[in-house]
Amino acid sequence: MKEIEPQLADALRQQLERIPSLEIQSIDRDWDLRTSPDTPGPRADILARVKMADRDITLICEVKEPGYPRQVRGAIDQLYAYMARYQTRAEADVIVPLVAATWLSPESRNICAEAKMGWLDLAGNCRIAFDGVFIERETTEKPKPVARSFRAVFSPKAGQVLRTLLRDPTHAWKVADLAEAAGVSLGHVSNVRTALRDREWATVDDEGLHLTAPDALLDSWRTSYEPVRGRRSFWYTILHGRQLEDTLLEALNRPDTEEHAMLGGLSAAQWLAPYMRSNMTTLYAATTIMPELIEALKLKPSKSGANVEIIEPDDPAIFKERVDIPGAPPVSSPVLTYLDLSHLDDRGHEAAEHLREKLLKWH
Incomplete structure (x- = not known):
């Protein structure tokens, strides 16, 4: 028995209790759907019987954990089998199939809708429709365990x-x-x-x-996306324009900085897919080469008026994906640059979509 079945059974009861015209007769878990004691058959995770006026309605619920699209398609196939078997018993005027999980993504809910199935999850997403009854609710919230798994x-x-x-x-x-x-x-x-x-x-x-x-x-x-973890520091340099570009080109391409430093964010996008310029130069750099960069770029620590940001990433693996452009300083990969830009302000979002249109189109 799935551990979340009791919680989902309670959630189903709460949704059904919102309809005054419904009389809940029973909500059972692990219900045997055999047509006779001697005939093998499946067991429904949750089966609810309700009455509305003189009609008997049965809701058959298949629980999947996790509730990602692949699992949801499996649940839908199982529900079709349940419905075919249960209809032979002629115990209900209406049979309502539901997919249930801790959390169902928008993609999973769309799959249910296309299959004409209802759904229910512990985040509060719900769609139950039959005989003039229509319950639908959507939320952007995710249970904490699901959110952790989703980010993993x-x-x-x-x-x-x-x-x-x-x-x-x-x-x-x-x-x-x-x-x-x-x-x-x-x-x-x-x-x-x-x-x-x-x-x-x-x-x-x-x-x-x-x-x-x-x-x-x-x-x-x-x-x-969560920005690259690491120490962030802000600096001021007197270098600007072509002088700064030439210095970056030389400093980031020296043997001791190869695979240890690169431009990031808008500074990388300026070379990958130019859209807008920024007064701030953003760099990813390994801690070991910071002294060399500070000297080469004539950097001074600055709390206000900074024009250089340096990120020393906890995970140096991003340097293995740096992109070398002829005549330009090395830059972060298009995917990493896109993700970084997407978490800036509105202009950053525009630059991100411009870069995606230019470099991240696959169809």
């Missing part, structure tokens, strides 16, 4: 895998090859692969893992 697919380690996949979404990856390319363990790749399949952003066949919905993946990542 975009953790720093998982992000290394996702950025590798997004560099060429058409490429088919074996687990070992993807782990090596992303610089993570086989276990991390396996976890990401499962998460992508559950959300229907990828498929797996004999050739390997195929990313099938890169835009949906990037949209969700943008929504859940």
Whole structure:
């Protein structure tokens, strides 16, 4: 028995109690749907019987955990089987199928709607419709365990895998090859692969893992994105214009700074997909090369009037994906730059979408 069944049974009762014309007769869990004692059959996770006027209504609820699109499609198939079997018993005038979970994403709810199924989750999302009864509620809230699980697919380690996949979404990856390319363990790749399949952003066949919905993946990542963790400091330099660009080009391409420093944010976007200029130069830099950068760029600490921001990332893996552009300083990858821009102000959002249009189009 699924641990969340009692909570979902209570949630279903609360929704049904909102309709004064309904008389709740019973709400049971793990209900046997056999047509006879000698005939094997499935068991419904939750079965509710209600009366409305002189009509008997049965709600059959299939619980899935987690409630991602792949699991929801499995629940829908199971509900079709339940309905076919239960209708032979002629015990209800109306049979209402429901998919239930701790949390159902908008994508999962859309799948239910297309299949003409209702849904229910513990976050408060609900759609139950039958015989003139219509209950629908949507919320942006997620239960805390679900929110943690949802963000886990975009953790720093998982992000290394996702950025590798997004560099060429058409490429088919074996687990070992993807782990090596992303610089993570086989276990991390396996976890990401499962998460992508559950959300229907990828498929797996004999050739390997195929990313099938890169835009949906990037949209969700943008929504859940947390800026790169690390120490942020602000500085002032007297260098500007072409002099600053030339100094950055030289300083970031020296042997001791290779794979240890790069432009980020709007400063990277200016070279990847120019849209707007910023008075602030943003750099990602390893702590070990900070003294060299401070000297080369003539930096002075500044609490006000700063024109240089330096981020010393906790995870140096992002430097492995830096992009080298002829005649320009090295910059952060298009995906990382896009995500960083998306969390700036409105103008930053515009720059992000401009970069996405130029460099992150796959169809």
